[in-house]
Amino acid sequence: MYLEQFNFDIKYEEECECGNLISLEEFKNIPFEIKRVYYIYGADPSVSRGAHAHKESNQVLISVHGSCEILLDDGKEQKRVVIDKPNKGLLQKSMIWGEMQHFSEDCVLMVIADSFYSVDDYIRDYDQFLELVKVDV
Numbered sequence: 108m109y110l111e112q113f114n115f116d117i118k119y120e121e122e123c124e125c126g127n128l129i130s131l132e133e134f135k136n137i138p139f140e141i142k143r144v145y146y147i148y149g150a151d152p153s154v155s156r157g158a159h160a161h162k163e164s165n166q167v168l169i170s171v172h173g174s175c176e177i178l179l180d181d182g183k184e185q186k187r188v189v190i191d192k193p194n195k196g197l198l199q200k201s202m203i204w205g206e207m208q209h210f211s212e213d214c215v216l217m218v219i220a221d222s223f224y225s226v227d228d229y230i231r232d233y234d235q236f237l238e239l240v241k242v243d244v
């Protein structure tokens with residue numbers, strides 16, 4: 108399974124110790140129209156979040172602080188990626204199963220999505236997901 112990851116430019120003024128700035132813009136460094144931003148923080152390291160696919164939504168996951176592990180699954184292959192940098196984004200396309208695990212205590216996972224929240228966009232049953240991606244198991 109091909110993983111699409113982004114390295115966002117860090118803007119800074121040379122010899123300035125005032126920190127870094129990252130700007131995210133639709134159709135520039137985010138490959139879709141931005142409709143929603145949400146973020147998860149305070150997740151216990153032992154919890155697993157997600158465990159679903161989206162029928163139509165695409166999203167970019169960014170650990171703006173701390174780290175977590177993302178499992179992506181296209182129904183044929185699974186890949187695990189640790190995201191741990193505020194300037195790196197991981198694309199989760201529609202019809203890709205995703206699970207978020209091993210959150211560091213300080214993790215802030217920010218998600219940029221191309222849709223408004225809709226419960227109807229979720230596939231939460233893994234067997235149904237496999238059926239929909241038409242994989243022979």
Ligand code: T46
Pocket residue numbers: 143145147156157158205207218224
């Ligand atoms: C994903 C991972 C990283 C809203 O009201 N609006 C929203 O935009 C979202 C995402 C959730 N909610 C409500 C729905 C539930 O009552 O917040 C509650 C928790 O949502 P959920 O159980 O979907 O949380 P996660 O962490 O399992 O999954 C969420 C996203 O749904 C999912 O797409 O990739 O975060």
